Amino acid sequence: MPRPSNTAERRAQIARALLKVMAERGYEGASIGAIAAAAHLAPGLVHYHFESKREILLAAVALLVQEHADRIERRLAPAAGDPEAELRAFIDAHLRVGEGADPQALACWICVSGEALRDAEVQKAFAGALESAVNRLAAIARRGARERVFSCARGDVDAAAAAIVATIQGYFVLAATARDLIPPGSAADATWAMASGLFGLSSATRKASR
Amino acid sequence: MPRPSNTAERRAQIARALLKVMAERGYEGASIGAIAAAAHLAPGLVHYHFESKREILLAAVALLVQEHADRIERRLAPAAGDPEAELRAFIDAHLRVGEGADPQALACWICVSGEALRDAEVQKAFAGALESAVNRLAAIARRGARERVFSCARGDVDAAAAAIVATIQGYFVLAATARDLIPPGSAADATWAMASGLFGLSSATRKASR
Amino acid sequence: MPRPSNTAERRAQIARALLKVMAERGYEGASIGAIAAAAHLAPGLVHYHFESKREILLAAVALLVQEHADRIERRLAPAAGDPEAELRAFIDAHLRVGEGADPQALACWICVSGEALRDAEVQKAFAGALESAVNRLAAIARRGARERVFSCARGDVDAAAAAIVATIQGYFVLAATARDLIPPGSAADATWAMASGLFGLSSATRKASR
Amino acid sequence: MPRPSNTAERRAQIARALLKVMAERGYEGASIGAIAAAAHLAPGLVHYHFESKREILLAAVALLVQEHADRIERRLAPAAGDPEAELRAFIDAHLRVGEGADPQALACWICVSGEALRDAEVQKAFAGALESAVNRLAAIARRGARERVFSCARGDVDAAAAAIVATIQGYFVLAATARDLIPPGSAADATWAMASGLFGLSSATRKASR
DNA sequence: GATGAATGAGGCTTCATTCAT
DNA sequence: TATGAATGAAGCCTCATTCAT
Numbered sequence: 001m002p003r004p005s006n007t008a009e010r011r012a013q014i015a016r017a018l019l020k021v022m023a024e025r026g027y028e029g030a031s032i033g034a035i036a037a038a039a040h041l042a043p044g045l046v047h048y049h050f051e052s053k054r055e056i057l058l059a060a061v062a063l064l065v066q067e068h069a070d071r072i073e074r075r076l077a078p079a080a081g082d083p084e085a086e087l088r089a090f091i092d093a094h095l096r097v098g099e100g101a102d103p104q105a106l107a108c109w110i111c112v113s114g115e116a117l118r119d120a121e122v123q124k125a126f127a128g129a130l131e132s133a134v135n136r137l138a139a140i141a142r143r144g145a146r147e148r149v150f151s152c153a154r155g156d157v158d159a160a161a162a163a164i165v166a167t168i169q170g171y172f173v174l175a176a177t178a179r180d181l182i183p184p185g186s187a188a189d190a191t192w193a194m195a196s197g198l199f200g201l202s203s204a205t206r207k208a209s210r
Numbered sequence: 211m212p213r214p215s216n217t218a219e220r221r222a223q224i225a226r227a228l229l230k231v232m233a234e235r236g237y238e239g240a241s242i243g244a245i246a247a248a249a250h251l252a253p254g255l256v257h258y259h260f261e262s263k264r265e266i267l268l269a270a271v272a273l274l275v276q277e278h279a280d281r282i283e284r285r286l287a288p289a290a291g292d293p294e295a296e297l298r299a300f301i302d303a304h305l306r307v308g309e310g311a312d313p314q315a316l317a318c319w320i321c322v323s324g325e326a327l328r329d330a331e332v333q334k335a336f337a338g339a340l341e342s343a344v345n346r347l348a349a350i351a352r353r354g355a356r357e358r359v360f361s362c363a364r365g366d367v368d369a370a371a372a373a374i375v376a377t378i379q380g381y382f383v384l385a386a387t388a389r390d391l392i393p394p395g396s397a398a399d400a401t402w403a404m405a406s407g408l409f410g411l412s413s414a415t416r417k418a419s420r
Numbered sequence: 421m422p423r424p425s426n427t428a429e430r431r432a433q434i435a436r437a438l439l440k441v442m443a444e445r446g447y448e449g450a451s452i453g454a455i456a457a458a459a460h461l462a463p464g465l466v467h468y469h470f471e472s473k474r475e476i477l478l479a480a481v482a483l484l485v486q487e488h489a490d491r492i493e494r495r496l497a498p499a500a501g502d503p504e505a506e507l508r509a510f511i512d513a514h515l516r517v518g519e520g521a522d523p524q525a526l527a528c529w530i531c532v533s534g535e536a537l538r539d540a541e542v543q544k545a546f547a548g549a550l551e552s553a554v555n556r557l558a559a560i561a562r563r564g565a566r567e568r569v570f571s572c573a574r575g576d577v578d579a580a581a582a583a584i585v586a587t588i589q590g591y592f593v594l595a596a597t598a599r600d601l602i603p604p605g606s607a608a609d610a611t612w613a614m615a616s617g618l619f620g621l622s623s624a625t626r627k628a629s630r
Numbered sequence: 631m632p633r634p635s636n637t638a639e640r641r642a643q644i645a646r647a648l649l650k651v652m653a654e655r656g657y658e659g660a661s662i663g664a665i666a667a668a669a670h671l672a673p674g675l676v677h678y679h680f681e682s683k684r685e686i687l688l689a690a691v692a693l694l695v696q697e698h699a700d701r702i703e704r705r706l707a708p709a710a711g712d713p714e715a716e717l718r719a720f721i722d723a724h725l726r727v728g729e730g731a732d733p734q735a736l737a738c739w740i741c742v743s744g745e746a747l748r749d750a751e752v753q754k755a756f757a758g759a760l761e762s763a764v765n766r767l768a769a770i771a772r773r774g775a776r777e778r779v780f781s782c783a784r785g786d787v788d789a790a791a792a793a794i795v796a797t798i799q800g801y802f803v804l805a806a807t808a809r810d811l812i813p814p815g816s817a818a819d820a821t822w823a824m825a826s827g828l829f830g831l832s833s834a835t836r837k838a839s840r
Numbered sequence: 841g842a843t844g845a846a847t848g849a850g851g852c853t854t855c856a857t858t859c860a861t
Numbered sequence: 862t863a864t865g866a867a868t869g870a871a872g873c874c875t876c877a878t879t880c881a882t
Binding site: 461 | 866869870
């Protein structure tokens with residue numbers, strides 16, 4: 001009678017430990033030993049639950065992406081149905097809180113972007129997360145266009161969505177590496193102003209922001 | 211008969227080799243041996259010219275930053291005096307060519323952002339480069355505001371400049387990790403549209419772009 | 421099912437291997453690889469049980485000192501209670517056997533004295549061993565003085581003890597580096613004669629020696 | 631017309647630099663670069679004047695030995711002709727000043743004893759120096775015996791001389807590694823007392839010491 | 841003689857991974 | 862499942878030595 005498997009929790013525990021260590025030492029710097037220590041596990045156990053260090057990274061990225069997505073959706077929910085409010089919520093969810101919140105996730109996100117350059121699987125997960133964001137934004141934009149709230153040429157929606165995601169991503173990098181360059185509290189507002197430029201929102205609407 | 215020192219060139223040679231290797235293997239993955247090989251030098255020579263691997267990184271970052279700055283200035287020169295043209299040139303210099311150009315530099319830039327998280331010196335250099343960009347942009351914006359080309363609240367100039375730099379930085383990340391998300395050729399235009407939103411450029415002006 | 425730790429034995433095994441290698445190649449010359457080989461272990465294992473090479477040295481010194489102390493005490497036991505016999509036993513234990521015995525320990529002792537110059541911890545252990553010897557001798561001398569066997573000014577006891585220890589230490593060096601200078605079998609006798617000079621032992625007593 | 635050779639001075643300069651560096655880093659720790667720096671020379675020059683690092687060591691040992699011998703002879707000169715005074719001068723020359731004097735030479739001496747274990751040439755030089763000391767002492771002792779100042783069995787002279795040299799050597803080690811064990815100023819006196827034991831000097835004579 | 845660059849071997853250490861228990 | 866030991870491959874760095882100038 002095999003004891004009930006706890007592999008799932010263990011895996012999450014280990015993946016989370018990697019995020020913790022990776023945030024301050026990077027992926028290469030996160031040794032199995034350090035990960036095990038952070039997870040309060042014996043080193044040998046790590047390779048019982050994961051084939052390789054890379055597998056842990058993949059699990060960690062999945063965790064990171066999932067938790068981020070969940071958070072965004074939670075923030076988006078109240079604004080459901082109102083494109084402008086949704087757009088604003090989307091931006092705020094990323095930058096109003098995200099600006100200072102969870103520096104660990106921020107650091108990991110940067111690390112992951114680096115690993116994505118060299119690991120196809122990581123790249124896929126990372127790009128997938130970005131794509132989801134773009135798609136989410138594009139959906140909002142399309143609805144806004146349909147409802148005449150946004151004025152955006154059909155074909156430009158994807159470009160616009162990508163631009164906003166790029167801005168958010170760029171703010172992440174700045175926040176993590178050159179925070180002083182961002183006037184406090186300006187990220188979300190400036191992004192909103194930029195989005196206004198993209199979607200032809202009126203000045204009036206823009207002023208109303210925040 | 212003192213031999214003429216060739217340390218300066220050697221250092222540049224080695225730093226450039228690091229950029230080459232780092233682009234495809236990351237900083238940690240760029241072993242001294244690999245760097246030496248890429249520079250066509252004996253391994254031992256690397257540590258003759260550099261105290262440590264980290265020193266090479268610092269030199270490489272300096273090189274990267276300097277060459278980037280030079281390129282930008284070259285692109286900005288023709289537009290000197292015309293704020294709108296300068297802004298456009300600034301964006302184009304980063305995203306029109308940069309989009310596909312020099313993937314090596316792009317990858318290195320991402321790597322460096324990651325190292326900046328853990329190394330104060332790298333962080334300083336990286337943040338310094340971003341700050342230069344922000345300052346350059348802010349100067350353009352201030353002039354534009356003074357000349358009534360841009361409408362931008364005094365205090366928002368820095369925020370606006372940071373926002374544009376963030377967007378560019380974000381496009382770099384997307385270009386390196388999720389290129390498919392960027393409709394070809396859209397980066398510069400979308401950024402211009404966003405900048406228009408920030409600086410209150412009229413539709414008319416916007417259409418004229420590119 | 422925690423595996424029973426064998427670290428203690430392994431550490432001793434490795435420390436002993438260091439002594440072995442150090443005896444013929446010196447401390448610097450004792451590479452981790454050579455130590456591992458002498459201990460019949462994989463190289464990587466050495467650093468599993470020791471933080472650094474220096475830690476091995478410290479353990480080895482402790483071992484060396486302990487084993488030496490044990491040997492001395494064993495030799496001293498039969499003479500317990502008779503100051504003169506104890507003094508003689510102390511000298512013989514170091515020089516009668518020590519003269520030719522265990523050249524490995526002898527060489528290591530010299531090496532350690534050298535390392536003590538540069539490593540505070542080693543110095544502490546080395547000086548501690550010497551101090552123990554001095555104290556042991558001083559205790560014997562004090563008792564001898566109390567019992568009127570030795571005539572020794574109160575304050576000179578420590579100086580006398582140190583002098584004898586110095587002589588022994590000096591013989592070690594000579595034995596290891598210039599054996600020919602020591603007429604065979606003369607070390608213990610000459611030291612005894614010198615001790616007699618220090619403690620005012622009568623000629624008669626002196627002739628009785630050995 | 632070749633420029634006049636300065637090799638001799640250069641060699642001495644380099645050998646002396648080795649002594650300086652070796653005193654604080656040991657022989658292995660004295661890299662050619664460090665030696666060159668200490669000698670204010672370019673690294674490449676060292677191997678122009680010496681075949682190998684080992685050659686420098688041999689030269690340095692010779693220097694050390696020679697300078698020591700010179701110093702001793704200078705100290706011995708005033709006492710020439712009086713065996714007891716010579717003996718005392720010999721001891722004082724080594725321990726009265728030597729106790730605290732020239733810690734660099736002291737450290738080097740310990741280092742050299744260690745190298746002597748592994749290098750036949752060094753061993754020869756080191757043992758030679760000790761032998762000279764023993765012979766010098768033995769000559770003094772023989773004369774003292776002839777003049778009835780010392781009472782020392784014919785055959786024991788060499789053993790006695792070796793014993794005194796051993797004591798001195800041992801004091802060197804103690805002075806360098808466990809100075810606290812030597813009551814200040816006691817080394818020479820205690821050695822003299824020991825020598826008295828060896829040479830049957832009367833109490834009266836002993837008290838006159840110092 | 842002198843200089844600074846070049847070479848390549850080797851050392852300490854870290855680490856992902858495997859394994860016996 | 863879990864543990865701690867074991868393995869061996871690199872990696873960074875130091876260094877004696879050689880060389881071109």
